[in-house]
Amino acid sequence: MNQPISRRNVLQLSLGAAAISLLAACGGQTDDAGSSDAAKEAVEIRVGYIADYNGAALMAVADEEGYWAKAGLKPKYLPFTNGPLGIQALGTDNVDVVYIGSGALWLPASGKAEIWAVNSVSNADRIIAQPGMKSLADLKGKKLAVPTGTSGDQLFSLALAKEGLSRDDFEVTAMEPPAIVAAFAAGQVDGAALWYPLIDSAKKGQPDLEELFSNEDFIDTLTFPSTFVAAPGRAEKDKDLATSFISVVKGANDFREANQDKTIELTAAFLKLKKEDMEAQASVAKLFTSEELATLSTEGTVHAWLDGLQEQFQKDGKIPAATDSKTFYNAELYTGTAAV
Structure with missing residues (x-):
C-alpha cells in the first residue's frame, strides 16, 4: 500500500527540485562564462x-599604447645581445619571434627563420679603431674583435673588400658584443666591428676612437634592414599568432613614425636608459610607415634588399648560394594584415 505524501515531504521534494534546477542553471552560466x-x-x-x-622601440610603444591587449596577446620579453643568438633560441623553441639586424639575415636565407616584418633600415654599424689609427691598413697585423654573424661582421667584410684586404691580414678574434666593448675600452684590442649604442659605451674608455667605416659607405649598393623573424613555417602553422603580432608591430611602427620624441622617451624607460642615449640611437635609424613598408614589399624593393645581402653573404661564405627571398619573406603576410 502506498504511503501518503506529507506536506513536509512535498516541501522537501520541491526544495530539492529547485536546488537541482538552480545548480543546473549555475552550471550552465559557469560554463558559458568560462568559455567566454x-x-x-x-x-x-x-x-x-x-x-x-632599433631593437626595443616597438615593444616599448606596444606596451604603453595597449596594442598587445588589443591583439589578444601578452608578451614575455627575452633580451639577446645579437641576432644569431635569438635565432638559435627560435630553433630550440625558447622564443616565438625575435628582432634581428641585417647581419643576421644570412640565417633566414639559410632556412633557419622566416621574416614576419621589416622594422627599419640601419646605419648603426661601424668599424672602429684605437685613437690614431686612421685606416684598416693601419690595423694590419693587429687584433680586431668581431661578433661572428652579425651586422658588424657583415660591415667588416664589406670594408675588407673595398680596401683590397682579407681577414688573414689581421688577428681576428671572435667575441660577443659586450666583451668587445670592455676589451676595446681597456685597449686590449686595436679595432672592432661594432654598432651603436655599444660604441657609445666603448667611447667611455676611448673617447677619441676612430670610426673607419659605416653602413652609409655602402648605401649605394646595399641596404641594411632590421626585421622580426620566427621559426621557418611558423606562420603557416600558427597564422593567428603571426597576424596578431604583425598587427601590433604595424600599430607601434606608425605610432613611432608620428611620435618620435615620445617613442624615444618610452624606449628609454623600457630599457632603463637615458633619453639622450635613445636620441643618439634613433638618429642612425631610417624609419618608414607601415603603408610605405607594404608598398616596398609589394613592389619588390624589400626583396631586392634581401637579394643584395644574399650576394654579400655568399661572397663571405655564410651561405652556399642565394635563394629566392620569397621563400623566407612572405610579403603578402605583412601587407594583408591590418594594424591594431
Missing part, C-alpha cells in the same frame, strides 16, 4: 629583442 573568459584570455607570445632603440 577563455576566448578572451590573452595568448602569451615570447618576444626576443636587443636592448637598443
Whole structure:
C-alpha cells in the first residue's frame, strides 16, 4: 500500500527540485562564462629583442599604447645581445619571434627563420679603431674583435673588400658584443666591428676612437634592414599568432613614425636608459610607415634588399648560394594584415 505524501515531504521534494534546477542553471552560466573568459584570455607570445632603440622601440610603444591587449596577446620579453643568438633560441623553441639586424639575415636565407616584418633600415654599424689609427691598413697585423654573424661582421667584410684586404691580414678574434666593448675600452684590442649604442659605451674608455667605416659607405649598393623573424613555417602553422603580432608591430611602427620624441622617451624607460642615449640611437635609424613598408614589399624593393645581402653573404661564405627571398619573406603576410 502506498504511503501518503506529507506536506513536509512535498516541501522537501520541491526544495530539492529547485536546488537541482538552480545548480543546473549555475552550471550552465559557469560554463558559458568560462568559455567566454577563455576566448578572451590573452595568448602569451615570447618576444626576443636587443636592448637598443632599433631593437626595443616597438615593444616599448606596444606596451604603453595597449596594442598587445588589443591583439589578444601578452608578451614575455627575452633580451639577446645579437641576432644569431635569438635565432638559435627560435630553433630550440625558447622564443616565438625575435628582432634581428641585417647581419643576421644570412640565417633566414639559410632556412633557419622566416621574416614576419621589416622594422627599419640601419646605419648603426661601424668599424672602429684605437685613437690614431686612421685606416684598416693601419690595423694590419693587429687584433680586431668581431661578433661572428652579425651586422658588424657583415660591415667588416664589406670594408675588407673595398680596401683590397682579407681577414688573414689581421688577428681576428671572435667575441660577443659586450666583451668587445670592455676589451676595446681597456685597449686590449686595436679595432672592432661594432654598432651603436655599444660604441657609445666603448667611447667611455676611448673617447677619441676612430670610426673607419659605416653602413652609409655602402648605401649605394646595399641596404641594411632590421626585421622580426620566427621559426621557418611558423606562420603557416600558427597564422593567428603571426597576424596578431604583425598587427601590433604595424600599430607601434606608425605610432613611432608620428611620435618620435615620445617613442624615444618610452624606449628609454623600457630599457632603463637615458633619453639622450635613445636620441643618439634613433638618429642612425631610417624609419618608414607601415603603408610605405607594404608598398616596398609589394613592389619588390624589400626583396631586392634581401637579394643584395644574399650576394654579400655568399661572397663571405655564410651561405652556399642565394635563394629566392620569397621563400623566407612572405610579403603578402605583412601587407594583408591590418594594424591594431
